[in-house]
Amino acid sequence: MSKTKRAYKYRLYPTDEQRRILAQTFGCCRYVYNWGLSTRKTAYFHHGQKLAYHDLSAMLPSLKKEYPWLSEVSSVPIQQSLRHLDRAYKNFFEGRAKYPTFKKRRNTQSATYASNAFTWENGQLTLAKMDEPLAITFHRALPKGCKPSSVTVSKDGANRYFVSMLVEEEIHQLPVTGSQVGLDLGLKSMVILSTGEAVGNPRYYAKDEKRLAKAQRRHAKKKKGSKNREKARRKVARVHARIQDRRRDYQQKLSTRIIRENQVICVESLAVKNMVQNHSLAKAISDVGWGEFVRQLQYKSQWYARTLITIDRWYPSSKTCHDCKHVVEDLPLDVRQWVCPQCGVWHDRDSNAAKNILAEGLSVAACGGGVRPARAKARAGNPQRSRKARLREREAPAL
Numbered sequence: 043m044s045k046t047k048r049a050y051k052y053r054l055y056p057t058d059e060q061r062r063i064l065a066q067t068f069g070c071c072r073y074v075y076n077w078g079l080s081t082r083k084t085a086y087f088h089h090g091q092k093l094a095y096h097d098l099s100a101m102l103p104s105l106k107k108e109y110p111w112l113s114e115v116s117s118v119p120i121q122q123s124l125r126h127l128d129r130a131y132k133n134f135f136e137g138r139a140k141y142p143t144f145k146k147r148r149n150t151q152s153a154t155y156a157s158n159a160f161t162w163e164n165g166q167l168t169l170a171k172m173d174e175p176l177a178i179t180f181h182r183a184l185p186k187g188c189k190p191s192s193v194t195v196s197k198d199g200a201n202r203y204f205v206s207m208l209v210e211e212e213i214h215q216l217p218v219t220g221s222q223v224g225l226d227l228g229l230k231s232m233v234i235l236s237t238g239e240a241v242g243n244p245r246y247y248a249k250d251e252k253r254l255a256k257a258q259r260r261h262a263k264k265k266k267g268s269k270n271r272e273k274a275r276r277k278v279a280r281v282h283a284r285i286q287d288r289r290r291d292y293q294q295k296l297s298t299r300i301i302r303e304n305q306v307i308c309v310e311s312l313a314v315k316n317m318v319q320n321h322s323l324a325k326a327i328s329d330v331g332w333g334e335f336v337r338q339l340q341y342k343s344q345w346y347a348r349t350l351i352t353i354d355r356w357y358p359s360s361k362t363c364h365d366c367k368h369v370v371e372d373l374p375l376d377v378r379q380w381v382c383p384q385c386g387v388w389h390d391r392d393s394n395a396a397k398n399i400l401a402e403g404l405s406v407a408a409c410g411g412g413v414r415p416a417r418a419k420a421r422a423g424n425p426q427r428s429r430k431a432r433l434r435e436r437e438a439p440a441l
């Protein structure tokens with residue numbers, strides 16, 4: 043059994059005084075993050091200098107002298123926000139994220155406290171500069187004997203407070219199973235399993251779209267800067283939060299189920315999916331939430347020692363006949379079923395794709411590829427072709 047870091051997130055109900063301290067801390071963290079970002083940018087673009095975390099950290103004392111209000115809050119979250127900035131840069135350099143952007147007051151606010159800035163006693167959490175422990179609703183208990191190594195307090199657009207506690211715990215392994223599954227991500231159904239099962243796309247955004255539009259209309263009519271406008275803004279944020287919560291809950295349940303039932307899970311990389319530059323589908327694509335779903339599969343497969351295989355490169359999963367590997371030239375998106383011209387087998391578009399993804403994933407895992415058709419090999423192997431040209435020619439994935 044190995045120890046794994048895991049975050050537990052709870053709703054938090056701060057007192058007025060705690061709200062005040064948190065608001066001040068959020069503000070300072072945001073300020074220092076933005077200061078760090080602009081300092082790094084200026085140093086690089088004007089002087090060709092690359093500043094790292096410790097360079098910025100060394101400048102903090104003079105910044106605090108210049109802006110004494112920064113010293114009114116605990117220094118730990120401020121230091122942490124420079125670490126977050128460093129992480130954001132790392133994610134950018136390693137190709138996981140876009141270039142860091144400035145934090146805005148409107149968005150979710152957060153502050154991270156390392157273990158030297160809070161106390162954890164008898165299940166009660168007290169943050170630095172606060173007299174009373176926080177009122178936290180523990181909807182599920184922290185694992186026994188675990189002490190959080192860091193805690194992050196956040197406030198979302200709907201003015202709800204949360205605390206996320208990072209603990210190191212032993213995760214009990216799931217029993218080993220022999221099942222393997224391929225997943226095709228779609229819009230009509232969120233996931234199509236290679237077993238033929240289609241798991242629904244609950245379309246939470248679409249369901250609440252009217253409710254949201256109504257709240258937004260009301261918000262737009264209120265006078266700028268008025269109390270009623272702020273109230274209406276919060277109402278809009280609440281609808282957004284409701285959509286997000288429900289979607290995430292659904293994804294959690296589904297990803298847990300898939301991890302529980304299967305030892306090997308193959309899924310197409312999202313870079314492939316996102317290549318559908320189809321604006322009329324953009325809303326539906328963000329509503330279905332593939333990105334978060336795959337992220338959950340990733341960390342859960344690590345927790346439970348399952349194998350998650352992502353097929354990164356181009357592979358015509360929809361257009362390949364699973365039975366004879368024949369690749370058809372063209373398969374428009376509205377064709378849901380087709381008959382293979384070579385072997386005459388009838389295919390459901392999505393489950394055929396899911397089966398191909400499973401086969402491709404297993405072959406990638408076994409020998410680093412193999413079932414890719416010759417035509418695709420020639421394309422991928424020609425360095426003369428620009429990346430864009432290759433992207434453009436890729437198959438439109440099944441939606």
Ligand SMILES: [Zn+2]
Nearest residue numbers: 363366382385
């Ligand atoms: Zn065939």
